[in-house]
Amino acid sequence: MTGNRLFRPLLIASVLLALALVAAACGEDAEPADTTQATDTTAPPATDAPDPDAPATTEVPAPTSEKIIVSLSTDINILEQHLFRSTGSYAVTRALYQPFLDQVYVDEGGARLGTSEVVPSPLLDSYEVADDGTATFTLNPDAKFASGDSITAADAVYMLRRSIEAPGSYIPLLLPFIAIDSPDAFTVVDELTFTITPNQPTALFGRFMTFQVFGPLQESLANEQATEEDPFAFDYFTTNANASGPYTLTSWDQARGEVILDPNPGWPGQVANGGIIVRNIPDAEQRALLLQNGDIDVAVGLPPRLVSELADDPNINVYTAPSTRVNYIGMNATTDPNLSNKLVRQAISYAVPYQALLDNVMFGFASTAGTLITSPMETYQGDAAGIYTTDLAKAQALMDESGVAPFEVELAVQNARSQDQEAAVFIQDALREIGITVNINVLPQGEYSEKLNGREFAMFFTEWFSWGDDPFYQMTFLAKCGAFTNFADGCNERLDEIIAEGTFETDQQRRNELGLEAQQLMVEDANRIYLWSEDWILATGANITGVTKDFTEVPRFENLSKN
Numbered sequence: 001m002t003g004n005r006l007f008r009p010l011l012i013a014s015v016l017l018a019l020a021l022v023a024a025a026c027g028e029d030a031e032p033a034d035t036t037q038a039t040d041t042t043a044p045p046a047t048d049a050p051d052p053d054a055p056a057t058t059e060v061p062a063p064t065s066e067k068i069i070v071s072l073s074t075d076i077n078i079l080e081q082h083l084f085r086s087t088g089s090y091a092v093t094r095a096l097y098q099p100f101l102d103q104v105y106v107d108e109g110g111a112r113l114g115t116s117e118v119v120p121s122p123l124l125d126s127y128e129v130a131d132d133g134t135a136t137f138t139l140n141p142d143a144k145f146a147s148g149d150s151i152t153a154a155d156a157v158y159m160l161r162r163s164i165e166a167p168g169s170y171i172p173l174l175l176p177f178i179a180i181d182s183p184d185a186f187t188v189v190d191e192l193t194f195t196i197t198p199n200q201p202t203a204l205f206g207r208f209m210t211f212q213v214f215g216p217l218q219e220s221l222a223n224e225q226a227t228e229e230d231p232f233a234f235d236y237f238t239t240n241a242n243a244s245g246p247y248t249l250t251s252w253d254q255a256r257g258e259v260i261l262d263p264n265p266g267w268p269g270q271v272a273n274g275g276i277i278v279r280n281i282p283d284a285e286q287r288a289l290l291l292q293n294g295d296i297d298v299a300v301g302l303p304p305r306l307v308s309e310l311a312d313d314p315n316i317n318v319y320t321a322p323s324t325r326v327n328y329i330g331m332n333a334t335t336d337p338n339l340s341n342k343l344v345r346q347a348i349s350y351a352v353p354y355q356a357l358l359d360n361v362m363f364g365f366a367s368t369a370g371t372l373i374t375s376p377m378e379t380y381q382g383d384a385a386g387i388y389t390t391d392l393a394k395a396q397a398l399m400d401e402s403g404v405a406p407f408e409v410e411l412a413v414q415n416a417r418s419q420d421q422e423a424a425v426f427i428q429d430a431l432r433e434i435g436i437t438v439n440i441n442v443l444p445q446g447e448y449s450e451k452l453n454g455r456e457f458a459m460f461f462t463e464w465f466s467w468g469d470d471p472f473y474q475m476t477f478l479a480k481c482g483a484f485t486n487f488a489d490g491c492n493e494r495l496d497e498i499i500a501e502g503t504f505e506t507d508q509q510r511r512n513e514l515g516l517e518a519q520q521l522m523v524e525d526a527n528r529i530y531l532w533s534e535d536w537i538l539a540t541g542a543n544i545t546g547v548t549k550d551f552t553e554v555p556r557f558e559n560l561s562k563n
Contacts, residue, residue, distance in 0.1 A: 065274040066562045067260075068544065070555065071281040071290060073301030076252070076259055078238045081213050082162065082169040088280055090212070091300075091555045095261050095276065097215025098123050098245035098269075100137055100156070101206060103550055111319050111547040112559060116378070116469075118206040122269030123151065123216070123244070125192075133179070133201035135209075139192040144266025146241075146248035151216050151266075153194040155244075158219035160186040160196070166232040171213055177473055177503060178205045202504050203511065207468040210551055216244040246271050246558035257281075261557070272546050272561040291316060291539055297562060299539040300555055303419060307537060308363035315542050321549055322367050322376035323536040324474070325465040327420075329411070329427070329529040330488035336409055336458035343402035345526035349388040350395035351430045352529055361423045362532055369530035371522040372478050373471040376533060379515025380471075385523050388530070395434050406435035412460040413440060414448045420461040423531065452487055462487060463534070467552040471515055472502035479522065490527030 074088040081093050102121040103114035120127045126138045143151040161183040163171035175181065179198035187195045198205065208214070217237070225236035241249045246269060247261035257280030263271040279296070281287045284306055287299040292313060307318055331348065333340035358366055368375040370387040411427070413420045421442060428438040438459075443451070451457055464485070466474040476499055477483055481491035495518055502514040522528075536553050546559035 067275040067277050068273050068298065068557070068560050068562055069277045069279065069296045070298040070557065071279050071287045071296045071300065072555075073280075073282060073284065073287070075257055075280045075282075076254075076278065079241050079249070079252075080234050080238045081215060081217070082166060082171055083234065083238070084170055087301075087554075088278070090552075091557075092249075092259050092261070092278060093215075093241075094212040094245070094552070094554045095247040095557050096241045096243040096245050096249060097212050097217075098267065099210050099212055099214045100124055101127065101209040103210060105548065108321070109319065110545065111321075111549065113321060114548075114550040116207075118210055121210075122267065129201075129205070131201075132197075133199075133205070134195055134197045135205065136189070136193065136195050139194075140268050141192060142268040143244070144268075145216075145218050146243040146264045146266060147218070147221075148266060149218060149220075149242075151218075151244055152191055153188045154191075155216045155219050157186045157188050157194050158222065159217040160214070162217065162222070162232050163213065166234065168234065169232075174208065174211075174213070177476075178202050178208050179504065200504060201506055203506050204468060204470055204473060204503070207470065207551055211467055212245075212552070212554070218242050218244075243267075247276065250275070269558065271558045273557070276557045276560075288539070291541065294541065297541050297544050298555070298560065302537055302539050304361075304363045304365035304534075304537070305419065307365060307539070316539060317542050317544075318537060318539045319547050320365055320535045320537045323465070323534060323553060324374050324377040324469045325463060325534050325536075326369050326372055326374050326474070326478075327366075327461070327463040327531045327534055328369060328372075329531060330457070330460050330462060331527060331529065332455060332458055332460075332488055333527075334489055335455060338404055338407045338409065339458060341402045341404050342524075342526060343398045344404050347395045347398035347402065347434055348431060348436065349526050349529055350391045350398065351434050351436075352388070352531070353390050353426055353430050354388070354531070355390065356426055357423050358532055361419050361426065362534065365535040365537060366532035367535070369533045371519045371530055372475050372528075373515055373519050373522075374530075374533035377469060377471050377474075379512050381512070381516045381519060384516055385519035387519070387523055388526075390430075392430075392433055399434050399436075406437070408437040408439060409458050410439050410441050412448060412451070412457045413442050414445050414461070415442050416445055417461065424461070427529075453484075455487070455489060457487075460487065465553065469551055471518070472499050472511075475499045475518060476503065479518075488527040490525055492521055492525055495521045495525075 072088040074086045076088045076092050077086045078089055079093055081097050098121055100121055101118045104117040104119055105112040105114055123140055123143045124137055125140050129135045139151060163169055164183050179200045179202050185197050221242050222233045225233035243264050246264055246267050248264045250260040250262045252259045259278040261276040284302055288302055288306055290296045291299045331339045331345050338344055370382040373380050411424055413424050424440045431438050464478055477485045480496050480499055498514050498518045502511055505511050536549055538547055543563045546561045548556040548559045
């Protein structure tokens with residue numbers, strides 16, 4: 001995670017909203033509500049002190065009794081922490097399950113911005129890592145589940161072993177990055193102490209332990225709810241939770257797309273509000289209007305176009321920060337023979353109007369991508385790698401050198417991605433200048449995903465965000481030979497070697513060297529057009545404080561306060 005992040009508070013314009021929109025925001029699904037009960041109480045006093053050696057950290061606001069209304073762009077589909085779920089569900093499960101570690105946060109523009117330093121979360125008294133990579137965790141004896149039962153080392157180890165043993169869990173996809181391939185890596189030492197012993201020290205261990213998927217789960221409850229067909233109680237935890245995090249689940253109305261969270265009395269940290277009401281409001285325009293009207297307090301997922309149109313409303317703040325997310329166009333050489341010529345791919349990369357896209361499509365709410373190692377990401381060295389900038393003369397020279405005659409190519413775009421459609425028009429005009437006719441094909445999301453997975457597109461827009469902000473973790477999914485999510489199907493064996501070494505390398509200088517070589521190879525291969533790295537954006541009422549951004553960019557609720 002780079003130390004040079006910028007947080008920009010903005011002001012948004014006011015627009016009057018008809019009261020009918022408020023009712024519409026509650027959802028129109030005719031399915032019956034599914035309501036789950038949990039303990040309802042206020043938060044205990046804070047016990048989490050800031051690290052005296054860390055940079056100036058943002059103070060957590062004093063607790064208030066008011067609930068804060070947060071609007072999300074997706075639904076809440078399940079609460080099981082070891083299954084893939086919707087973006088909205090990740091926001092809720094982050095509130096319910098407390099990971100063992102957290103980041104150190106610094107104050108940037110009135111918000112809490114995570115650094116690359118990790119420290120024990122409120123669940124822990126201490127955390128130590130030995131030279132061989134063995135990590136020892138000692139739990140805070142005051143940490144309790146929402147039921148009031150103490151969180152024990154046995155509960156922590158049960159959750160960890162379950163994450164790797166349970167059929168259907170996706171956590172085994174993550175554990176190899178921290179050199180864990182067996183449940184034997186997790187050991188109970190005593191009632192409050194447990195260890196994790198990876199096969200070797202890794203650069204990513206601390207970061208991964210900040211992820212919500214490693215929040216304690218009560219072993220006795222899981223065993224009580226387990227069945228022969230469902231030995232790890234996935235069915236139960238899909239709609240229920242005995243929380244180990246800042247909040248407890250009070251109700252979940254699936255018909256209205258609404259979840260109510262109350263502070264967990266057993267969480268030994270400070271919750272700065274009286275609870276959270278989470279609402280699914282898919283339409284971005286409606287989310288913005290509800291925020292301006294004061295009917296919601298926080299809006300997630302507003303697009304750059306909409307943010308840029310909203311200005312000068314003193315009742316709203318929009319916070320943005322550089323993100324390591326990458327937005328790119330893949331070029332699949334196996335789908336279109338013209339793209340098998342590397343000089344053609346390089347010519348296309350030089351023809352793209354990068355700055356025009358940043359200014360006129362992203363409205364300044366994005367950074368240079370460069371490669372899969374984006375400009376806000378550690379090890380980024382774009383100038384040294386020779387990342388592409390717009391140069392039509394060089395693009396034409398490369399086309400001439402390639403010997404490939406003018407040709408037509410299809411560029412696939414999702415109909416829900418208006419900014420990609422706008423970018424496609426800019427790129428269509430630019431490539432026409434070097435003899436390439438681009439036919440833009442706008443497809444519904446389902447058809448787009450099916451064809452993308454089937455490698456049917458010659459050129460296509462896509463984006464990716466990897467929790468943890470790590471370049472080698474990101475390249476594993478997008479650049480390794482044969483990776484399912486390497487939709488461009490490029491393959492460079494040396495790049496695979498770099499990714500494998502860098503994932504486990506703990507020396508930062510060596511990681512920087514490997515990162516530079518990886519960027520040089522990606523520039524040379526030109527399997528993708530690296531368009532931009534889209535900012536993280538969160539909009540709130542002006543009376544909301546405690547905005548927090550961590551490694552996952554999943555909304556954090558416990559520090560939000562309403563003044």
